[in-house]
Amino acid sequence: MKTSPDPHHRHRFPAELISQAVWLYHVFSLSFRDVELLLAERGVIVSYESIRRWCLKFGSHFVGRIRRRRPRPGDKWHLDEVFIRIQGEVRYLWRAVDQNGVVLDILVQSRWDGTAAKCFFKRLLKGLSYAPRVVVTDQLKSYGVARREMLPDAEHRESRYLNNRAENSHRPTRRRERHMQRFKSMRQAQRFLSAHAFISGHFRPRRHLMTADRYRAMRAKAFKIWTQETCAQSTG
Structure with missing residues (x-):
């Protein structure tokens, strides 16, 4: 079987150090200079410029590997x-979490109409072999347009009071946005926020x-998966 190329190839620092730098930057409210x-x-x-390049290059790569290891998300989605x-x-940041508070996906867009909602639904459903049982949203009508076309069998609950789980999930984003003195472009916002x-x-159950x-066991498991998926493994 053909193996994928090692993303750490030709980097002067070992994979374990790169993994540590990316972990520090994304788990804590640190700047690149703080990590340095x-x-x-x-x-x-x-x-700090090397750390910035590591986060750009490896952030999405690490996320892709971690996502493949996580359990199947719940069947009740909060958007x-x-x-x-x-x-x-x-600009508008769309976010979806399941009933356990696990982030399903995010998308930065310039609009919040029905077309934008359908684009977000397509992103959520991409690669999934199941559909949610319940979709909980606020009273933005764009969600109804997308739900009727793409998830006709899902129950749709619209209420500003039922969606605290998704709203609370925005808080870490707001903190980082202030710390970074706002985002510079939609592409930068999407790349950073996705990672x-x-x-x-992954580290905050x-x-x-x-x-x-139970928490210590979950934390130990999270560190084990992170090490397995982000550090170069010996094949010898």
Whole structure:
């Protein structure tokens, strides 16, 4: 069987260090210079520009590998949209989570009409072999247009009070947006938020619903999967 090329090929630093840098940047509210300082304290001299390039190159790659390892999402989807400002222009961040708070996907678009909603639904359903049982949204009519065409059998619940799960999922995005002094382009926002949502979420289970022992077991499993999927594995 043909193996995929090693994305770490021709990098001066080992895969474990690159993985650590990407993890620090996306799990914590750190800048590239903050990550550079943390690595320097450990004796690793690397520029913040190198860390920025690692996050750009490896963020989406790591997310793709982690997504293949996660359990099948729940059958109740919560969808919500918020506006973000990019270069002074209003853009819309669409987000979907399941009933367990797991992020399903996000999409940055310039509109929030029926066409934009259908585009988001297509992205959510891509590669899935099942459809959700229930779709929960706010009262934006665009969702109804997309749901009737693409998920005709799903129950649609519209209420601003039922969708707190999706709304709360936007909070980490708002914090990073402020820390980064807003996004510079739609492409940058999409690339960063896609990686940030999945990497951060991978290490942040719903701790308040777990016992301490259960949480520690979940955390250990998350670290194990991260190491397996992001660090170059020896084939010898």
